[in-house]
Amino acid sequence: MAGDQDEVRHAFGDNMGWRLKGYARHRSGSPVSVREISRAQFLTIRPFFDAADNPWLVDLHEVLPAIRPIIEHVLGPLNPDEDYYVTGHPLDWDKDPVQVARDLLDVKYPLARAAFLGGSVAAGNYTANSDLDMVVIVDDLPGAFRETLRYRGWPVELFCHTIESFHDFVARDTEGRRPPLLHMCAEGFLMLDADGTGQRMRSEARVLLDAGPPPATVTELEDRRYGTTDLLEDLIGARDEDERLFVAARLLSCAGELALVMQNRWLGHGKWLLRRLRDAKEDELVDAYRALVRGEGAERFIAVVEAVLVSAGGRLDAGYRRAAPPR
Template sequence: MDPVRTARDLVTARFPGARAAILGGSANTVRRTPFSDLDIVVFLDGPPAPYRETTEHEGLPVEWFCHTTDSYAEFVEWETANRRSPLLHMCGEGVVLLDRNGSGHRTREDALARLSAGPPPLSRAELEDRRYGLTGQLDDLAGADDPDELLFIADRLLITVAELILVAGGRWRSHGKWLLRRLREAEPEISRRLLRGYRQVVCQGEPALLQQVATGVLDDLGGRLHPGYRRAASR
């Protein structure tokens, strides 16, 4: 199956009035697998957009991200503030399938520029919040005496450290496999040691290396934070 041709045919059949459409995700990359779905961003003139829907084509999931120009801009602003923007990555790294008025290529170029600029930097308070959270998780790791609890603590710690490395370094965070891919790109050596430490917890019940790597990351960003931490209550 040619993912670009298939996606273009699906867009033409389902959204004959679409202004533009972009195929994102892994489907048209070297990372494509037999299970890679088609992630398609479609730009419409108005309702029913914005909405997201999953359909199927020949046994393959198709993820539709339908937007107007305004809703796309609103979602991108919200995602950017959260330092994780699937829309920017789909559009900036994707393939333009349909472009009736030039907006598809303009959207792709703008998304690429925004991705290159990176997410907003961490504020001092945000960095302190993350240091505080990681400090507590390291204490949990050090005090774990239940091997099952240790697995859950290590899992959470792995994600926390990976995200902290990315956002503190001015890079986009992500979830799942994309979190690992971005961590490897940003810090390949730390990524290797972090994963090795996590595997030692899972396979051997040994947390020493994971603790060492996480502590090193924390120390580079100001160190442990417990006494002196204070935040006003919020709902």
């Protein structure tokens, strides 16, 4: 327990409060009940939930019957007609992201069937520059769209779909090994579930994520091996320090993706590629790249990339051929 307390204090300092908020099921809007809870209460219930990477917000939406008496013993009775969240908040700052997202949903999409809050807020990697990533399912949209806006001081990324367009995008993104919608639905917070659509989407998303991406084809592996080999040779031959840095940055992405493909893992862009590599225990690739950037030489990074290529069948250059795509 002391370790948990240290972690929470480290993440937020001592000026932290906690609230238990209850929302009416099957509709959006403001919480119907709010009460302050103590740090001790929060730290007591936290181990029962998947909050290892999210020390400041706990979703009580899926309290299992076996642990409900324990949770109610700590927090008091929970109304079965309400969905509960415990949110942490600096005592001098009142921009609760779940509440802001719910209010925005109520204003813009009061007839939505389902809505999820994902991204860095759900992952617990919240910073002053974080935004609210929201997936919203609405029946009468003329077409799926993505919109960026600001609401009550928060930058917001809206991903608006019908249920049909959602499934179309998921199928396309799954084939490309980068399914952000699946991650937001499987790992985010279900803010609204008017008719059971949200729970079905969450369950289906978790099944699809657990199953992993489709196996790589021979063509895909050859393309990735060729691209990685080409960049590796550029790095080995680079004499200009700035060129070396630029080539290495691109090579990190290509070799990292190849390593993930060989483990049949999901891919990601930018920070999400880093997180996927860490999940796959590919730390050596990142560590070797960091050493190169620090000016400690490229030899270690080259060796790690070579090992990734060997795991995929080795370098590929002479003999590689692809027909030009049709115009």
